[in-house]
Amino acid sequence: MRKKVLSILFFLIVVAHTAVRSETIQITTNETALVLQTASNGRLYQLYLGPRLRNVNDYTNLVPGMKSKTDGQAWEAYPVSGTETFFEPAFGIRHNDGNLTTVLQYVSHNVKKISDDVTETEIVLKDQLYPVQVKLFYRAFAKDNVIEAWTEISHKEKKPVNINNYASSMLYWKRSGYYLTEFSGDWAKEVNMSTVPLSFGKKMIDSKLGSRADLHVSPFFTVGLGEKPAEDHGEVLMGTLGWTGNFRFTFEVDNENNLRVISGINPYASDYTLDPGKTFTTPSFIFTFSTRGTGKGSRDLHSWARNYRLKDGHGDRLTLLNNWESTGFDFNETKLDSLMVETKYLGVDMFLLDDGWFANKFPRKDDTQGLGDWEPTKSKLPNGVPALVKAATREGVKFGIWIEPEMVNPKSELFEKHPDWVIMLPNRERYYYRNQLVLDLSNPAVQEHVFNVVDHLMTENPQLAYFKWDCNSPITNIYSSWLKDRQNNLYVDYVRGLYKVLDRIKAKYPDLPMMLCSGGGGRTDYEGLRYFTEFWCSDNTDPVERLFIQWGYSQFFPAKSMAAHVTSWNHAASIKFRLDVAMQCKLGFDINVKELRPEEQEFCKSAVATYNRVKNIIFEGDQYRLVSPYEGNHTSLMYVGGSKQQALLFAYDIFPRFGESLLPVKCQGLDPEKKYRVREINLMPGASPAAAFNDKVYSGDYLMKVGLDVFSTNKMHSRILELTAE
Incomplete structure (x- = not known):
């Protein structure tokens, strides 16, 4: 009994010591920084999420996204239910004694290098009163500008506990407005893109289908920060969950116009029973933050996928x-x-x-x-x-x-x-x-x-x-x-x-x-x-x-x-x-x-x-989406090889109007100093290429600023152009 008392006292001393020590944790790619900081109550808060600052000392000038520690406005990194969290929590639990509250306090963190380009940060949080531990993990991919976040939940209570919320990630934003692009549909009409403003209250995207979880809505989203998501400009958050089952994204705008984004498994009908000594690992929430629109965000995700996630990411594929x-x-x-x-x-x-x-x-x-x-x-x-x-x-x-x-x-x-x-x-x-x-x-x-x-x-x-x-x-x-x-x-x-x-x-x-x-x-x-x-x-x-x-x-x-x-x-x-x-x-x-x-x-x-x-x-190659099919009767995209020596331009006329005014398509991603020969490829036997630009040489600068007249007024007509640097 005496040993048990001493152990409890020792734990409380450690917690008390932790509570007064301020820790700042930086999770960074080459372009993005997520900065977390402990407060005097020993809990962990999001201090900053945005473009990476050149001088790390500048983060000390930031004002935390919280007015006080007790008014419900705190930007806690992993907020729990039952305390002063007035909004949607990331974590909820029912202890052996029926208590529904846990207070998670910072214990330690560790940063390790996975490779020259990848670092992993592990943050340990524990409850003072119950033997419950949550580890937050953040893996940052520097060159690809992607962060992967997940949690590990464990306990040493005498009997199993029930966890009813177990998010993979909680992120906060403070902007003038927010615009959500979601991807919905059904069989044979998947990923229909629609954008809606986010205003006060909660918007959820979720699936309850179990095995074929993506039937009606896809497990990814884009949020435009301050303005609607655009292809080539503006701040966007692009996120997806690595989980082949039920998922839920919660977007909550509070009374002060702060946005909370909570991502993870859908807890619907899944208040999980967790045995003592076992660990519940959430799936990864994978996100990128782009200051140059969705095009840049997509290219970062594509590169990350080929490098780190897609099976045989750099291998060939079978026709x-x-x-x-x-x-x-x-x-x-x-x-x-x-x-x-x-x-x-x-x-x-x-x-x-x-x-x-x-x-x-x-x-x-x-x-x-x-x-x-x-x-x-x-x-x-x-x-x-x-x-x-x-x-x-x-x-x-x-x-x-x-x-x-x-x-x-x-x-x-x-x-x-x-x-x-x-x-x-x-x-x-x-x-x-x-x-x-x-x-x-x-x-x-x-x-x-x-x-x-x-x-x-x-x-x-x-x-x-x-x-x-x-x-x-x-x-x-x-x-x-x-x-x-x-x-x-x-x-x-x-x-x-x-x-x-x-x-x-x-x-x-x-x-x-x-x-x-x-x-x-x-x-x-x-x-x-x-x-x-x-x-x-x-x-x-x-x-x-x-x-x-x-x-x-x-x-x-x-x-x-x-x-x-x-x-x-x-x-x-x-x-x-x-x-x-x-x-x-x-x-x-x-x-x-x-x-x-x-x-x-x-x-x-x-x-x-x-x-x-x-x-x-x-x-x-890097993909550039040039003309959206959602914006008219034509669409175009291109791929540019890594050395910018070669590129492919795809152009499609869907159902153009008679006599429609056509605009040139401006290329992207080329080297402005290089000269590119343009050839139309993939022609039907006996067909002639477009004489206006075929086999002509243009500077990359011209192709990106002036462009080519690749569209026509023919229904369901298409062209593929090959651009080769000389």
């Missing part, structure tokens, strides 16, 4: 031909063999077999059955997947395959054998989304099963080159027979179970390319992209719609992570227009090649060769 639009579920070995011949003819790298190749007791003839039974259908594929891999190898192309291993049809052998593996209510009528249910990835047995789907295919077919990993259903009928009395942990533990599977796959098959698909863009986050080389933007491949969809995703993701296929969704659009749109990103085809006219087939072949020649500029 492909998918069978879905040619065959649907109706195929056999003979049909697939002929498509592999077409794959070789086009000059793409790989043939991708989509849905419909599996199940025998309930053969996969449509989407009502078979999902979960991952053996080839003998009537369709009597020689299994190995015969298909061999056929592709004979043609000199690679072979990839579609799977949806997290899901199950009730009409399947898997469901018959393991109904306890499925998330579903035991006492109510089931609701089916796309005739399927979700497997319970919180269960280790299910994790093993899902891993084995991939492992078996790879063990049997070591030359298998690619997986398209789909996820078509949100979590419905939410109940886990595995978690029993901890149903509130399901939304979180499902995602963690998914990551455990993906970690095992990545460890065993580190070089295996995979596409992250979810009925289109239902999963678009940077934690998922640790494991996937690219994501499927949308099932909508109409090139006109794709111009908007790809524009939206480009705000946060580099071109090489965005899969874009040439299809027959819009027959009114020429094959050239469709190809020119898809070539902005990672190119693929999902089209019946034999239905194309001979000159169209020839064009596709030449376009693939052109794409292979210039794709490194698209994959590794």
Whole structure:
């Protein structure tokens, strides 16, 4: 007992000492500074967030964003519920004794260098009265001007506690006004951009869909600080959450026009039960602050993603031909063999077999059955997947395959054998989304099963080159027979179970390319992209719609992570227009090649060769969005290589008005001192390039200040220009 008393006294002495010591913590990139400071009460506050000051001593002149420590206006770095926090908290807890309050005080911090360009700051906060600890982490990427923030929550109480708020990040701003750009939509109409002013009160962007979390709203946003977000000027905060599950962003403007931005997992139906000695790690909130608009912010995020987050970020990507639009579920070995011949003819790298190749007791003839039974259908594929891999190898192309291993049809052998593996209510009528249910990835047995789907295919077919990993259903009928009395942990533990599977796959098959698909863009986050080389933007491949969809995703993701296929969704659009749109990103085809006219087939072949020649500029270059499709009847963007020796300019006329007045497109990112030869590329056989500027030489200065007349009044017309320094 005496030892316990002495320990408590020692702890209180340490806390008391901490309370009077002022600490200033600087988290900086080459351009941005986030400065935190302790106050006399021992708690940690945000002192500054904005452009990095040249002289570090200037931060001492800043006035903290708080009037006093007790009036509810304090800019606390990680505010808790139940104290003088009058606004939305970052953290909430129910202790063993039922108390709902925790006061977190600064204990220590540590800064370590991860690399020459990356530093990580760890800040330890603890409660005086309860054995609860929160660690704040900030990883700063100096050159890419990106900061990653997350928290670790742990405790040593005698019994489990419940945490009901557990944000990854809390940021504060003081500006004259705020404008939020959000990205909303649905199946086949993803990432619609809209901007609204933020005024007094709260605005939340959140998802409650569990597995296919991004169906209606995407896990990223832009806030214009002082004015609406603009492409080339103004202050903007651009943020995204690395979490393949429910998310929530809260934007709260208080009575003094301060803005609080809280980011993290959505705590909806997820007041998490945390055992003593265990650590709850939140996902990363990834953000950049730009003083030169969203264009600069996007380029920083693209560079960061290639350097640090996207799987094989600087590697190549496989062009492909998918069978879905040619065959649907109706195929056999003979049909697939002929498509592999077409794959070789086009000059793409790989043939991708989509849905419909599996199940025998309930053969996969449509989407009502078979999902979960991952053996080839003998009537369709009597020689299994190995015969298909061999056929592709004979043609000199690679072979990839579609799977949806997290899901199950009730009409399947898997469901018959393991109904306890499925998330579903035991006492109510089931609701089916796309005739399927979700497997319970919180269960280790299910994790093993899902891993084995991939492992078996790879063990049997070591030359298998690619997986398209789909996820078509949100979590419905939410109940886990595995978690029993901890149903509130399901939304979180499902995602963690998914990551455990993906970690095992990545460890065993580190070089295996995979596409992250979810009925289109239902999963678009940077934690998922640790494991996937690219994501499927949308099932909508109409090139006109794709111009908007790809524009939206480009705000946060580099071109090489965005899969874009040439299809027959819009027959009114020429094959050239469709190809020119898809070539902005990672190119693929999902089209019946034999239905194309001979000159169209020839064009596709030449376009693939052109794409292979210039794709490194698209994959590794800086992207500049020049003319927004939201602002008129035309759109344009360009990619500039790192040395500024080469660039590609894409220009599209969507539905221009008759006799419309056209303006030149001004380039960006070029070297004003260099001379660039301009050539139109990717032309249809027999077509002539634009005589007005083709094969002419211009200074970079001219191209950026005067520009080129690349638009026309032709509907669904497109041009790609290659700029080469001489």
